Amino acid sequence: MTDVANKFVVEPFSASTEKREKFNRLLKKRYAAEARFKMWGIAAVSVAVVFLILLIGSIVLQGSSAFVTTKVELELTLDPAVIDPQGTKDPKVIANADYNAIIRAAMQKKFPEVTGRQPTRQMMALISSGAGYEVAAYVRDNPDLIGQTITFEVLTDDLVDMLRKGYIDRNVPEADRKLNDLQIGIYDKLVADGTLSGAVNTELLTTGDSREPENAGLWGAVVGSFLTLVVTLGIAFPLGVMAAVYLEEFAPKNRLTDIIEVNINNLAAVPSIVFGLLGLAVFLNFFGMPRSAPIVGGLVLALQALPIIIIASRAAIKAVPPSIREAALGMGASPIQTVMHHTLPLSMPGMLTGAILGMAHALGETAPLLMIGMVAFIVDIPSGFTSPATVLPVQIYLWADSPERAFVEKTSAAIMVLLVFLVCMNAIAIYLRKKFERKW
Structure with a gap:
């Protein structure tokens, strides 16, 4: 009886010890795996930071003398x-x-x-x-x-x-x-x-x-970029918001809307030069609009930015809690009033952020504008939306192709100006998101 009792006492204790040791080994492996993952993450971020510093440093070193x-x-x-x-x-x-x-x-x-x-x-x-x-x-x-x-x-x-x-x-x-x-x-x-x-x-x-x-300067390209982005924003933002509101709030869920959603997502991944070919065929050859003009460049970039704004706007609308819609409808508001007075204002920060990021993406485009003639050598400062103009990315492209050594530093200086514009636009997007953000 004593041996039997000792057997029943010792074996559970031994089994629990083995389980504890196995658990400790597994725990150490998990901690080691987490440490390795953290190490690889830090290494990846460090490499990215190093390359970013090298890139910006080389641009600043070459371009600062141009000022x-x-x-x-x-x-x-x-x-x-x-x-x-x-x-x-x-x-x-x-x-x-x-x-x-x-x-x-x-x-x-x-x-x-x-x-x-x-x-x-x-x-x-x-x-x-x-x-x-x-x-x-x-x-x-x-x-x-x-x-x-x-x-x-x-x-x-x-x-x-x-x-x-x-x-x-x-x-x-x-x-x-x-x-x-x-x-x-x-x-x-x-x-x-x-x-x-x-x-x-x-x-x-x-x-x-x-x-x-x-004698070369950037003011003509800066003005051309501003006029082009004004046209882009004036067309892409209202159309993108209206399309997002309709698809998210009013469109029936059927095969047709599914096809539209798939095509919108596909358009966001279409190469930019395709939009340039579309602008060349439609706006220049068919409608006969002025070549190398901000109005045409804005239309082409609006087509490119439109899918981005629609996707961002739909995501912002989805982030609004359904309880807000239900409360508005329960108080007697119509679907239009619910959207205009509640859903749209609450989702506007996300929409503005998406629009500004879409504009920043459009500001850095070169290929579609080359197709509509904005690669032309423009000396005069554009005075309107139909005046011949160029933009900052195209100006950088032209200067980079020039053989004179002085244009090398001017190219880097133009890149610095473009980066300042992009940083400012991204900073505005972050500010708007933080200022108008609502938490539920």
Whole structure:
């Protein structure tokens, strides 16, 4: 009896010990698996952060120098015989004067040792081809200066700017340099007397595109992007919200609505260039709308953003508790009143977030706009929705394809401006979601 009793006492204790040890082993494995999963997650995030830092760092390092340009200070004699021979002070006459001759005279006065046609031409090649227009605009706005000698900072050529920033090696043989010994000697004298220095490149954000890197600016592309997004938002947002409300609140659940929902989801994954081909075939070839215009670009991007806005809006409507609808209907509100007074206001934060994210996605598109001609070289700032224009992504594409070294830093600077726009739009989306978010 004692052996039997001991058997029944020992065996349960032994079995419980084995189960406890097995449980502890399994628990350790689970903790180890969780630790490995956490480690891989941290590693993945770390790799993503490193690549993001490298990407943004390379862009900033290459593009930050584009916000500084090189100018030379000259003593310009505004000869009335050259600018306004009749003394009429007509703005058209003043603007059309030969200001390049005035700049040439100032350079020859500064460097009298430079004589002959070829050396003079090489000396004047250090000055930007657009410098005359800058002086013309200044004198046109200040006609009382005619007849006086003024100190004016003239924009230099992009090669001078590249030399000052260290992108041109002056120690290589003259035949391998884009600036010869005469030009580098003039550059050194200008630096020595303090008349050549760096200045904030206001032209980058205030002027349109140009074939000359030192004169090229982003303002035309910024205005074109703004006008295009206005059209996109004005079309895609109301249509997307109305479609989402109908599909979610009023549409019958049948095969037709199922097909519509599937196609909406499919359209969100269609390559962007397909929308460009659609815009080319419909808006340009069929309706004859103006080529390379913000109105056409906005229509094409609206078609692309519409599925995104519909999907986001439907998700926002689904997030509204059914009890709110039931309470409104129970109080005697009609289905339209329930949607307009309760469902729509409560789901609006999610809808606005989806719309802004859709606009941010549209802002970065290039392929569909290339198909409708917005890749054209546009110098003038667009004045309306039908004016020829380009947008920031296309401007980046054009500058990246240019051979001049100065356009490399301008391309990175344009990417920085585009990233600022995208970050601002995403920040607005987050702010709206937090401000109008309702919790139940």
